[in-house]
Amino acid sequence: MFFLQINNPDSPVSLVLFFGTVGMLALTIGLIVFIIFHQRKVIRYQMRLQKLEQEQQKMLLNASIRLQEEERQRIAADLHDDAGPLLATARLYLNENLVNLDKTTQLQSIYNAKQIIDDTIQLIRNISHSLMPPTLKNFGLESAVNDLFQKISGSGSMNASCRFHDYRERLHPDQELIIFRVIQELVNNILKHSNASFIHLTQNLGGNKLYIRLHHDGRGITQNDFEKLNKSNVGLGLKNIQSRLKLLQGRIFFEKDMSQTYYKVTIEIPKLEEEPAGE
Template identity: 90%
Template sequence: MILLQVAHGTSQFPMVLYFGTIGMLVLTIGLIVFIIFHQRKVIRYQMQLQHLEQEQQKMLLNASIRLQEEERQRIAADLHDDAGPLLATARLYLNENLVNLDKTAQLQSIYNAKQIIDDTIQLIRNISHSLMPPTLKNFGLESAVNDLFQKISGSGSMNASCRFHDYRERLHADQELIIFRVIQELVNNILKHSNASFIHLTQNLSGNKLYIRLHHDGRGITQADFDKLNKSNVGLGLKNIQSRLKLLHGRIYFEKDISQTYYKVTIEIPRLEEEAVAPQL
């Protein structure tokens, strides 16, 4: 009887081994299929993410190109509509008939032409200053921002103040111009849309990064709003900010204070003094 049980158990062992092998094989195949499908899903997700990033880059590039084109058109309009007529008028006073006039009329014509030429020079100087503010060029970012905020406070429309804590060395001139343009764009947005009563800017360094923070007590946006606007066809000014900061490998963050009393905008820029950056208007 014992021999029969042993024989019976021995005959069942190959069956158990067979089904165990089949089970392991099915499990292995299932695992391989799962890994393949998972990898395909990851690859598909990465491709979608890459496509979204490419679309966003395209939108930022288009915004930057549009900004430059608008600047060129504005400068062309200023020169054509303002400088052109002034110079044409000066030419009338200095025409070939000037030699036939009496001395008093000649002096008056020359004086009038000089006044018009002086006005034209001032106009061109103003256009030049809008492209590169002389305070920024000669004294740096801190002086230019202080000058900007003093003008805002002087207008009586808003209480504007700023404080630079760690500005002992100037950045590359192109970097300072881009940062100043970003600050200008942010301040203009606050002036136009926020209905704020105050705006305060601070600057400091932390490690190898430069931080600029803007606080105001008006209507503002959060990071979610900024990301949404960046992906839409509106918010050109914000896209210009993003495209400019990208040249500096910088970032920008929008948030509302925990107290819910004011909004804060933080600009984070690596300090790369020696790196040349293409200037953007």
């Protein structure tokens, strides 16, 4: 009798089974539709994220290109505007009529030309030093940063100090130069825009990461400000910093101290050892 009741389409049990099956089927279809739409939403989000990353990469590349072009233009301007006129003036003193002049005038002309040539040599040396500071090349990052901060303090414009805690071995030369340029750019921004009375730099190692932190008590920016500026058409200096650090797979963080009394900039860079001699 029980089996007859189940096989009877009009029985309550059969109706429950029928509607239960339909409900499960509808739930399954709804779940499949939800998964499909969710996957499409995830794919669209990933595509937007990828597009944003590509735009960010393009902006960093453009900033790096602009940085290189600005450096080339600066060097060209220094050579054209300063070295060129100096050498042209020296040539005037050493013209072909010099042999026809009296000895006193000849000696004076030669002396003047020598002074101008010495000035030109010093100018070219300064340009060379700006490309690769000799202190950085010969003694490493710590000495170069110390030299930079001593000059800032010596100018009387700001109390600048630095301390390297874990700098027992030099980094790769290319890495040292990029880090030094980033520090220079950050320090220049602080000097120009923060109105700070002090700036202090520290260096530490954490595992295979190099950490450099800059503290100052002037006006500064937070990470949120940095992200906004980095995505805008302004803040070229910050884009230059970001493009340099990207070459080292490094990161930078801007924050205000919990005491709200100073700003802190942290640079995090994977550490590369200096290449052995002869490679």
